[in-house]
Amino acid sequence: MFSRAYRTAITLPPLLWVTVFLLVPYLLMFCYSFWSVSPSQAILHTWSLDNYQQLRHVDVYWQTLLRSMWIAARVTLFSLLLGYPLAYFLSFYAGKRKDLFYQLVVIPLWVSYLVRAYAWKTILGSDGVLNTLLQYVHLTRHPLEFLLYSPFAVVLTLTHIYTSFTFLPIYASLEHIPRNLVEASHDLGASPAQTFWRVVFPLSIPGVLAGATFAFVLSLGDFLAPQLLGGPSGIMISNIVVSLFGAAYNWPLGAAISFCMLVLVVSLLFVAERLEKKWSFA
């Protein structure tokens, strides 16, 4: 139906832009990852796998990467634990107030991430709201140090951010489940608990996978929360990359780490997509 000219007109500009501003930069990053930096801070275009080796063998990089994955895993788990029952409640029990509750869940997503992370910083500090509150009501006598500048703070803040993220796809997939399936299950003698595990949950798995994927990938690559709230023990891999592009000035190494993250993300997406296909029954 559409002429060649039309199709070219809609295809060419975005294609060109995306090639110049996405594809080329990623490829450039890929190239950089094989280069190295001279002591005088010049980029040497010698090709080697040194950077990747450093990533694997230098403790600070490797440990940080593992810690980042561990933090991301916990954030994902907690976000799902918070987000799933919320989505289930809204979808099956909220009735007329479903709309209102839905808006309430989505609003925090639109509030600046920085603002929310900052809020937690003011709450969790030793002079922060939480500590002074606890002391005020005499639950504690000294400020709890672990609240801020720790992996705990990072996990807490990121969970706060990503709970709404995991909620959305889970809610969408729950809404898609025809209600007559739930009725059929009850009709056949399954209790509500049995119905949930045998019918509702399996059919919501694609939503869970989608939510888990975003939460994991985006918290893995986060640098803001660890910077503000992580302290030395809460540094994540993105902070290292940022410093390699800043004070530590080693672009090639930074590029190598970034490229690894890119590969990790793309593989995770690929796996998640395959799993989602397996679990979706249109």
Add this chain to the structure above:
Amino acid sequence: MVTGEQIAQATSAGVASTSLLEIRNVAKSFGKNVVLRNISLQVAEGEFLTVLGESGSGKTTLLRIIAGFETATSGELWMGRERLDVLPPYKRRVNTVFQHYALFPHLTVEQNVGYGLTVEKQTKSEVASRVERALAQVKMTAHAKAKPSKISGGQQQRVALARALVKRPKLLLLDEPLSALDANLRRQMQVELKSLQREVGISFVFVTHDQEEAMVMSDRIALLRMGGLEQVATPREIYSRPATAYTAQFIGHTNLLQGEVRGGIMHCGSLSWKTNSPDGPYLLSLRPENIHLIGSSLRAGAVRLQGKLQQRAFHGATELLRVECADGLIVSVRAGARTEWQGELEFEFDPADAVPVRASAERI
């Protein structure tokens, strides 16, 4: 084997036949919207009862109340000596075949059919053997390992049936299960369903808006209109002795005639005949097939009717004619198909076939 007619007669006569389900004064409103008014009905053991009605008549709501997906605003449901309506759906010995089948998309046909047994915690072997028998009964053995998305609508319907029957419920509810099928498949399934019901011997409560379907399959029909029961009777009775004008018109075709009896004579427009009915106004239902072409002469006691042909509808073996009589009365007549109808036509009917019916009130 007890015939449907026998069951129906026993139930209608109020004889203490085995009544399986008793619906007592059940009413249902959604907010201000009254959907069911004071329904009282009994379902006998082994009977095929159809709840027939237009959309909005409340038939699906009634079914859902029996299944347990809705609670009645007032009234009770009794199964034997026990109250049914206080139980949640998963505790009732009632199973449903849903309108769009509601098969679980993530389970195979086998797993779907075995679902109700699995949640009862039956042993694997017990489940397997019962599922096998159920699938054989609905002729779906070959598709046991398929997923619902891969089988046709008619096949899905059989699986839904097997899934419900394998639980050996006391009562099976069917919510317009055939409405999504095309005409030929539908007719075939009507026959199969009927013989299946006879075979397993459990009571079926079948909901439909299709009056032909109801007549073909049922032992009794409960006609529902605007939330109230218009008439409950066997198909033959409901057809030949409709209680109200609505029933007469909803089931089959009919001519509704206004008449008045004065001094032993029924006056109906320009027609009249002798009658024993008391004086007063009457509404009469006269079926088109009870109006016959006059043969060589008028039969004894018959009333003559003549008029001009206005329209004809060809139905294969018969035709439905629209005839306009002298005084403006228009009647439908069913006659054998003919290539041509000439001039003034003359018909006759037996006054006994003009059945008095109640006018249908706006509210019952």
Add this chain to the structure above:
Amino acid sequence: MELCLSEANHHSGRAGWLFGHALLVFAFLYLPIVVLIVYSFNGAGVGGFPPRDLTLDWYRTLLADGAIWESVVNSLLVAAAAVVIALGLGIPAALALDRAQFPGKALFRRLVLLPLILPGIITGLSLLMLFNLGKVKLSLLTIILGHGTALISVATTEVFAGLQKFDRAQEEASLDLGATYWQTFLRVTLPNLKLSIVGAALLIFTLSMDEIAVSFFLIGRDNTLPLEIWGRLRRGITPEINAISTIIFVFSLAAIVLWYRLRLGTEGSPETAAELIEPAEQGAQS
């Protein structure tokens, strides 16, 4: 689609537990923001309990803070430009994905959508390398290019979703009646996509205003608002930041209410909105 069981009293126990959980989650999501707002009026600083000395001082300080307002202006500029770029390329991209076949289409689709889920710093630093190669000086322009590129994915997703709801027959009718492709696009396609486009614009604008990860690498001498705040945070915390945060919150609230009203205008159900927001929201942390 409401489960009838909400009527029945069999499940009040479960519903109660779930409702309690929902309340807890809402509390978790909103308390930090509430605290933030409350303490923006606190004379004694960002911490400490209970808050006392209610004052508008911090807002007064904020009003006088030239650097912040400069960065606000910069952010607004960047956001507006980002909307133009993202839509200008995202709309054709959505159309192309919907109706054109070309070699590399699969790769193109993945590439366009990648910035939604890839951590922002990766996109940011790879663009930095590009600009470095091209000897382009870092400035608001580079930030604009960065935001625009990263947010094309949001535009594409929203417009693509809008296209799915659109009846193709309308365009065919237009062509049949003699309009050219361009006329059909202007008179039929675009008006039908109006809602998706406006929704996308709102979303892109908001995301751009909050963007840090990509901006971090591409910044020149002029700060955007988030980066200005970020800089302050490194130096020390005052409730002035609470004040600006509160103002940001109010604007975000207004934006989402507006967006939601727009959505409900046509779609009418939050479930479809969920499907539309969901891929777009992935970009919130770019």
